Amino acid sequence: MTSSTSRQLKLGAVLVGVGGPGQHDVWLDPEIPGDASVDIDWYIARARQAEAAKFDLVFIVDSQFITPDSPNHYLNRLEPFTLLSALAVSTTHIGLVGTVTTSYNEPFNVARKFASLDLISRGRAGWNVVATGDGGTAGNYSREEHYDYDTRYGRALEHVRVAQGLWDSYEDDAFPRDRAAGVFFDKERQHRLNHTGEFFSVVGPLNIERSKQGQPVIFQAGDSNEGRNLGAEIGEGIFTFAFNLEAGQAFYSDIKARAAAKGRNPDEVLVLPGLLPIITDTDAEAREIEISTHWAKDFDRVLAEFGRPFGWHDFSQYDLDAPFPELGSLGDTSFRTQADNIKLTARTNGLTLRETVEHFNPVRHSPFAGTALTVANEIERWFVGRAIDGFNVHVTVPSQFARFTDEVLPILRERGIFREEYESDTLRGNLGLPVPANRNSAVRDAAARLVSA
Template sequence: MSRTIHLALHPYGVGGPGQHGLWKDPSIAKNASIDIDYYIRQAELAEEALFDALFIVDSQFINATYPAHYLNRLEPLTLLSAVATHTRHLGLVGTASSTYNSPFNLARRFASLDHISRGRAGWNVVTSFDTGAAQNFGLDEHLDYAARYGRALEFVQVARGLWDSYEDDAFPADVERNVFLDPSKLHALDHVGEHLKVAGPLNISRSPQGQPVIFQAGVSEEGRDLAARVAEGIYAPGGGLAQAQEYYADIKKRTAAYGRDPDHIKIFIHGGPIVAPTEEAARRREREIFAEDDDFDRNLALLGRSFGAYDFSGHDLDAPFPDVAHLAERGGRTGAQKIIDRARAENLTLRQVAQSVREFRRSPFVGTPQQVAGTIEEWFAAGTFDGINLAFRTEAELTAFVEGVVPLLQKRGLFRTAYEADTLRGNLGLPIPENRYTRERRLANEPEGAAR
C-alpha cells in the first residue's frame, strides 16, 4: 500500500463531552486543562511518536452543566504558541469560530502561530452551535445555518486573501540599496462581500508553508459542502465502517467536483484506542470507562447542547420526547435532527433519549496491540480515512498505543519512521499554495497558448 496513515492527538484535559468522570481519575491533575506543562508533555510524546499534529478544540459559551474541561481551559492559539517553542515537527491545529471572530484579527493570530512554529499551524474552522455564544459577542441570537455557513466560506476566503498580502520575496532587506520592502509585492485585499468587509493588507509575511492548513468538521450538507470547497483536513463524524466509507467517498467526490485534487484533503476519523496485553483486559477497561462516565444528569445536560444549550431538566423525564425541533436550526442541526427522528420513530421518552445518547457502543479499536493495528489497517484499506484523530484518557493509555501499536503500523509500512518535513503541509503531503498575486504575474508572463 503506497498510502500511509496520519495520526493526530486530541488531549482531553479533565474531560470533555461524554467523559464526565475523567476528572476523578487519580492520574489526572485537576488543573490539567489550564496547565501548559500538561499540553507540552502531550505534544512531546506525540512528536516522539512521529504524530502529524496536536489538535485543540474550543467553544465560547458555557454554563454550570458543561463538561469539566469546558469550564476551565486555555485559549487554543495562546496554548499552541507555547507548545510551538517545545516542538519542532508536530503540527499545531487550533479551533476558532468563523461566526465569533473578525477575519483580520484571526488571520493575524494564525499567521503569527505559523511563524512561531516555522510553518506548523492549522485552523479548524467551526461555525459554533452553542447558541449562548451570541450574547457573549453582543448579539441577541445565534445566526441560522445558512448565514453561519455563508459567513464561514467568505471568512476563509478573506483569511486566505489576507495571508497573501505579501508575496514571498516582498522583503529584500537590501541595506546597500536602502530597500527593506518591495512595495510592488504588498497587496491590499479590499474585500467587500455579503457578510464581511475587510481592506487589508495583513501586517505579517507568509510562513515557510505559505498559509496555515485549513481543517473543518463537516457533517450537515452545508458542512460537507464547505469542507469540500475549502478544507485541507477534515475531522469526520463517528460511526461504523460502512458509515465511514460513505462519508469518505462523499467528501472525496465533492472535492473533485469543485476541481480540487481529492488527495489534497485529508480525512481524519476519531479514535479512542484501548490497548492491553489481552483482549479480555482491553474490553474490561472499555466497560470500566463507560461506567466511570455514565452520569445521567450530565448526559441530560449534554443532550441539551445539540438544541442550543436547552435545559431539559424542567420536563417530565418519562413523558414523550418534547417538541424542540425549532431549536435545532440555530444549534447542532444535523445531530439534533437525528435525535428527534429516532425519538419519534421509536416513541422514546426524554429519559430514554438521554440514556441513548450515552449507550454503550463497542469500539473497533480495542484489544491487544496486534488486534488494534490489524483493525486500523483494515479500516484504512477499506477507504474510511487518511488519518486518525486519537484521544486517550491518560498518559499511560497514550504510551500503550505508542509503544504497542505504532511499531506494528511502521513494520507494515503504514506509518512513517521519520518525519518527511518540518512543516505541517509537508508531513500531510499537501502543496504549498502559490501566492495569488505571484500566480497572476506568472500566468501573465507565460507565452500565449502555454499550458495553464
C-alpha cells in the same frame, strides 16, 4: 494483516486535559493533574509525547459558551492561540491546530493571528474552522440571537476566503533585506485585498509575510449538508466521527466526491475521524473497561450534556419515561443536524426521553479496544478500506497514550503504514499537502509569460 499501500496514515493528538464530552471521570485518574486543562506544562509534555511518536499534529478544541453542565475541560481551559504559541517554541516538527469560530471573529484578526503562529512555529500552523453551534455564544458578543444556519455557513466560507487572500498580501520575495543595496522592502510585492462581500469588507494588506508552508492548513468539522459542502470547498483536513467502518466509508466517499465536484483533488482532502483507543493485555479486559466506564453511573450528567444540540435545553424538567417531548424548532440555530436526527429517531420509534438518551449514548463496543495487535489490525482495516486517511487520537491518561505510541505504532510501522521519521518540518509537508501558490505572484508570472510570448 499486511498492506502494500503507498499511502501513509496521518495522526493527530487531541489534548483534552481533564476530559471532554462523555469523559466525566477522566480527571479522577491520578496521572492527570486536576488543573491539567490550564497547565501549560501538561500540554507541553503531551505535545512532546506525540511528537516523539511522529504524530502529524496536536489539536486544540475550543468553544466560547459554557453552562454548569459543560464537560470538565470546557469549564476551564486555555485559549488556543496563546496555548499553541507556547507549544510552538516547545516542539520542532509537530503541527499546531486550533479551533477558531468564523461566527464571532473578524477575518483580519484571525488571519493575522494564524500567520503569526505560522511564523513562530516555522510553518506548522493549522486552523480548524467552525461556524459555532452553541447558540448561547451570541450573548457573549453583544448579539440577542445566534446566526441562522445559512448565515453561519455563508460567513464561514467568506471568512476563510478573505483570510486566504490576506495571507497572500506579500509575495514571497517582498522583503529582499539587501543591506548592500539598502533595500529592505519591494513595494511592488505588497498587495491590498480590497474585498467587499456579503458579510465582510476588508481592504488589507495584512502586515505579516507568509511562512515556509505558504498558508496555514485549513481543517473543518461538520456533518450537516452545509458542513460537508464547506469542508469540500475549503477543507484540507476533515475532522469527523464514525461509529463503524461502513459509516466511515460512506462519509469518506461522500466528502471526496463533493471535493472532486468542486474541482479539487480529493487526495488533498484528508479525512481524520476521532479515536479513543483502549489498549489492554487481552481483548476481554478492554470490554470490561468499556462497560465499567460507561455513563450509566452518571445519567444526570449525560442528560444535561444531551441538551447541547438543542442550545443546552434542560431535559431534566421532563418525565424520563414519558414520550420524547415535542420541541418544535428547538435546535434549529444550534447543532441542527444532530438535533433533527434525535427528534426524528425518537418520533419514528416512539421512544421515551430515557430511551432516546440511551439510544444515542449506548454502551459501544469500540473496534479500537483490545490488545495492541487488535487495535493495529482494525486501524489498518479502516485505512486500507478507505474509511479514513488517519485518526485524531484523544489523549487522556498519559500511560494509556503511551501504550498506543509504544505498542500499536510499531506494528503499523512494520507494515509500512506509518512513518519512521518526519518527512518535513512543516505541517503541509508531513500531511503531503502542496504549498499554495501566492495568487499575486501567479498573476505576475502569467503576465510575464504573455509579454515574452
